[in-house]
Amino acid sequence: MSSILDSEFLFGSDHRLFEESVASLARREFYDGYLRRATSDEMCWAELRALGKHGLLCLNLPEELGGQNADPISLGIACEHMAIADFNLSYLVFASTIASALMALETDVAAPITQSLAAGEQLLAVALTEPRGGSDASATSVRAQLVKDGFLLTGEKTSVTLGMHASHAIVVATTDPAGGTAATRRLLVSLEDPSIKKQRFSDLGFRPLSRAALSFDDTFVPANHEIVAKVSALSAQLFEFDLTRTLLGLMALGAARRALDTTVEWVRERHAFNKPIAGFQGVSFTLAEHATELEAARWLCYRALGLRSAGITHTKEAAMCKWWAPKVAMATINDCIVLHGHVGWSAEMPLQQLALDVSGLQIGDGTPQIQKLIIARHLIGRSYVG
DSSP states (O other): OHHHHTSTTOOOHHHHHHHHHHHHHHHHHTSTTHHHHHTOOSOOHHHHHHHHHTTOSSTTSOGGGTOOOOOHHHHHHHHHHHHHHOHHHHHHHHHHHGGGGGGGSOHHHHHHHHHHHHTTSOOEEEEOOOTTTTTOTTOOOOEEEEETTEEEEEEEEEEEETTTTOSEEEEEEEOOOBTTBOOEEEEEEETTOTTEEEEEOOOSSSTTTOEEEEEEEEEEEEGGGBOOOSSOHHHHHHHHHHHHHHHHHHHHHHHHHHHHHHHHHHHHHOEETTEEGGGSHHHHHHHHHHHHHHHHHHHHHHHHHHHHHTTOOOHHHHHHHHHHHHHHHHHHHHHHHHHTGGGGGSTTSSHHHHHHHHHGGGTTTSOHHHHHHHHHHHHHOTTTOO
């Protein structure tokens, strides 16, 4: 890992080759179908299996569980370049990295599931948010009652991405207080259990992925499906946020890069006042500004992943990635729409859909306000910042 940190922010040869491979594959097989898939409510199972075939799912898992032992930098590369081709498919790559939490389970429980996830046969969701919880990850009201050989889950989770399609979910729940103290637990729950009710949200973005509310009514979870970490379940989930928030930042930037590249081609070809509109500073300077901000945000994300690879605390940097990258991406996409004029407002172009898809990343895994709070606490001190 020292070669990553000492490379003056350049990828090493292995990462460069991986980037070239993923970028080429994504452009060749997935780029052209983005708009068609993004405007459909049908889950793209064929493409998911293709991602599995090409080894882009569960990259960070060990080989015996179906992965490739990939480091955080490689995860970022895969998510970013898939987002350039198809934002929703990049989310499937992203979501598969969450399977690393299952390594805490017994191998005979985890292996069949992770291998199916890696092959693109199943999906895994995370059920954390609750109707009255929102950004407060500690406000968990879903109860896991201790019973013989396991737990009984009751309560509701909301805004569960992939909730209608996933075979399993990692559910964060609280055991009833024992001796006055409640404990937070993470449980691997089969979403095929008939005691679980699902309700799909009608969203403008993330359409093929689905977002759902899940209601648990005495749903039994075997004891060996508890994901036990050395720290508390909530702390373990928050540590995963440091990775997922950074990857989501790169996904937003990848989608914006597609919009920028499309617009560069457009302004070269579009003529007004007897010349290409690229010749007007109001056009070229706007694109130059966005290209600069995208590049800066991109390397902030890889800096955070480099710190994670080296085992260095990166909560502050991950929060910076999560609030700033989607902001930069949304501003870029919006100006790309404007520079396309009336054509950019058409549903026949992918720009509007890119804006709809990326807008969700401003909320998921913590709003900008939460990220700024995290940054401020690290910068000024928790005792000064509430």
